[in-house]
Amino acid sequence: MxxxxxxxxxxxxxxxxxxxxxxxxxxxxxxxxxxxxxxxxxxxxxxNYSAQNLVNRQSNTIGIVLPVRESQESLGNNPFFMQIIQGISSVCSENNYMVSLASGRTDEELKKNIETLIRSGNIRRIIFLYSKKGDPVFQYVKKQKNIACVVVGEAYEKSAVGIQYVDNNNIQAGKDAADFLINKGYRKIIFASTDMDELVQAQRYQGYCQSLAEHSLEGKNLTLSRIDSQGNTQHLQALLAEHPGIQAFVACDDIMAIRLQRLFKEMGVSADDYAILGFNNSWVTEIASPALTSVDIFPYELGEKAAGQLLQTAKQDGRSAAVIIPHRIIERESTPKLEQ
Amino acid sequence: MxxxxxxxxxxxxxxxxxxxxxxxxxxxxxxxxxxxxxxxxxxxxxxNYSAQNLVNRQSNTIGIVLPVRESQESLGNNPFFMQIIQGISSVCSENNYMVSLASGRTDEELKKNIETLIRSGNIRRIIFLYSKKGDPVFQYVKKQKNIACVVVGEAYEKSAVGIQYVDNNNIQAGKDAADFLINKGYRKIIFASTDMDELVQAQRYQGYCQSLAEHSLEGKNLTLSRIDSQGNTQHLQALLAEHPGIQAFVACDDIMAIRLQRLFKEMGVSADDYAILGFNNSWVTEIASPALTSVDIFPYELGEKAAGQLLQTAKQDGRSAAVIIPHRIIERESTPKLEQ
Structure with missing residues (x-):
């Protein structure tokens, strides 16, 4: 050597x-x-970066923070995360940077793992793959000195120094999704979410509400669990009973859309009875039955851009505006034109 | 501090x-x-691990090597990888270890990224999430000094020092899968794979062949692409035309099983006409239509065990036998008892 x-x-x-x-x-x-x-x-x-790390007090590594999930399976279920990681990796690879992961089943565990990255690994560049209101993990990172941070997600605190945001315009995407269904002739449209504290979901809901309000329609949110399928069936049945005439669902993501299709199937309702639109345009849209119309948000590009911003920060140390990755609705079978 | x-x-x-x-x-x-x-x-x-790294010449980090994929999407498509990473992460978290990822779109890119982990990151503990015959990336790692390596997958070279294997018994799993279908009354059973150089697939196929031979039945492999859906339709149609009376498929994994369901749907064939069984028991089994019988291989446990072996190595530096994680067939709708 x-x-x-x-x-x-x-x-x-x-x-x-x-x-x-x-x-x-x-x-x-x-x-x-x-x-x-x-x-x-x-x-x-x-x-020898270990020697340089000692001098520079920072390593040539980007730390990636995954959202907390109680269940072992739910992260793997969402192809979004692996795709965004691959986008980050490709940029790191080009720049001879390494990629470290921090994950956890609880906020405490995740915080501890990030602490190890910062304190033991001297990692000073971090990408959050989520944005969540009042997140104690993010608050912890914000308090650390000399950390450059990119959040993939909505900026709920515009003012923080050293923090940049890379995101889709999720309000617009939610609005576009609802507009799309309204243009297809649907009027009674429900928004289906898992957790409104996750800003991606809240923003898409906000856009959905804007669209419905502009068309003098009433919006309604249905919250379902990521796990409990028994309770989900009851929630959905109650909603359908209380609000007769529901025609369509904007699901917070593809997984939720598939969950709705499955719940309808379990309830003996034909999936064709309701239009469903998801977000992420992941591969599951193709295996959904009927194939799912979905808003592509280009996670690989989100990851590339996030890493690019972070490595630029390392050189410039300046603050730049939030970067927006465009979205696009990919139409499939789950949202046919409504026969009047 | x-x-x-x-x-x-x-x-x-x-x-x-x-x-x-x-x-x-x-x-x-x-x-x-x-x-x-x-x-x-x-x-x-x-x-301060950076200081310790300099002294010890190794870091408290486990490097995870993902398989090369041409397409940006295919890794994200397989929930297996994120689950195994989460298993590794949980053990690393308990031991104050960090996790770094190496991925690449080509062998060259992957090799370069691993080189960065070893040479710049002083990482001396590596987990391969795949096992592939004649893999130049693995050959490169094997040549490096003082690397402890755990391969999640079949041991195709039993003799290597410093290399341990954590795996399912994929031959047995393949045999169990075929036995299961035969016990349900199926006789003409096809194995569907993407790449027989991947030892997981080759081993499952081997077990499948054993089972069929024991029952004096003839086995046949169908190779489909991970990407090209046009060619896949032609291959499948040609197979069905050349071998009339095909009743069932053992798919190399759940994704392949879903791909078969989709191809049948595109061809206008009812998915109920063929029994299909997959591997991984990932969440897609539930959304498959009909819901998919699948062999659970417990990826989270594979990850936990791989990391455990590696950290033990760090202390003992001894060689231990391959660790086998048991598998289990989870029966769903896609493999009904065949009516005679």
Missing amino acids: ATIKDVAKLAGVSASTASRALHDSSMISEATKERVRQAMAELDYSP | ATIKDVAKLAGVSASTASRALHDSSMISEATKERVRQAMAELDYSP
Whole structure:
């Protein structure tokens, strides 16, 4: 394994000059830097980041924070997370950065794991894959010094320094989803969610409400559990009984849309009786029956952009505005034009 | 943030004694170690692992290697990977270890990313989430010094030092799956795979072949692409035309089972015309139509066990036999008893 001395020798400079060139010091001419870079490439030199970490007090690693899930399965269930991680990874790979994961079954466990990343791993760049109101984990990270943080999700605190947001315009996406159904002829449209504290869901609901209000229609939210299928059936049946004439559902994501299809099936109701639209445009839309209309939010691009923002921060240390990744409705069978 | 000096002061020992106690030195009595441990807990002391990494030349991080996938989506599609990662994470969390990910769209990219983990991150403990014959990435890792490696998958090279295997008994699982269908009355049973170089699939196929041979039945493998749905339809149609009387499919995993259901639907064939059985018992089994019988292979436990083995290695540095996680067939609607 080549050392900085080997690099210096090949480049015909002193070890300290080579080291300065490596760290892009303004004391070194561009020509010398280029010579050192070429020698590094030729020798396949890789700086010892552990040593640099000690000096810089930060590591070339991005920490990714997954949302807390009680159940072992629910994260795996949502392809969104693996796709966004792959987007982050590809950018890290290009920049010789590493990716570390923090997850937990409780807020406490997740906080402890992030603490390990920050304190033991010297990780100073963190991406939150969720945005949740009053989240104690995020509050903890915000209090730490010298952390650059990108939140994939809605900015509920615009003012924080060192924190950037990468997101879809979820209000607009919710509005577009409801507009789409209204244009298809539906009037009694329900929003189905799991947790309104998750800002993605709250924002989509807000957009949905805007659309319905503009069309002088009444909106209603149905909250279902991610796990308890027994209670879910009762909630759905109660809703249908109390509000006769329901025609369509905007589901907070594809998983919820599939859950609705399954609940209808269990209740002996044809899935064709209700239009359903989801979000994420994940692969499950294709296996849904009927195939699911869904709003694509481009998670891979979200991940790429989040990592890109974070690595830019590392260089510029400036604050930039929230980055918005566009969305697009992908129409399938679950939202036919309503026959009048 | 507490330092080792603070810990030493509270424990009433010298800093060097506290440090030795922290590293479990045999020079220090158990009573003193206990006092130091209590002081550490009280002060919430966390050793600076970057400094330790430099000394130990290895970090308190487990590197997880994901299989190469050309498409951005296919990893996210398989809930198996996120579940196994969560199992690894939970054990790492308990042991104050961190988790890093290496992924790539090509072998070259993946190799480069692992190189960064080993050379720059000083990571010496690696878990491969797949086992693939002649894999250049695994060959690269094997050549590195002082790497402890756990492969989640079949051991195709039994002799390697420093490499352990955690797996299901996939031959037995394949045999059990075929036995199950045969006991239900099926005789013409096809195995559906994507890539026989992946040892999980090859082993399940081997077990399937054993079962069919024991019952004097003929086995046949159908290879379908993970992506190309047009070619898949043609392959499936050709198979059904060439081998009339096909009754059932053992799919290499749940995703493949769902793919078959979808292909049948596209071809206008009722999914009820063929029995289908998958592997992984992932959540998609429930939304499949009909609901899918599947072999549960307990990925969370696989992840827990893989991380456990690796951390044990770190202490014992001995070689232990492959660990086998039991499997279980979960029966649903897709494999009814065949009416004679």
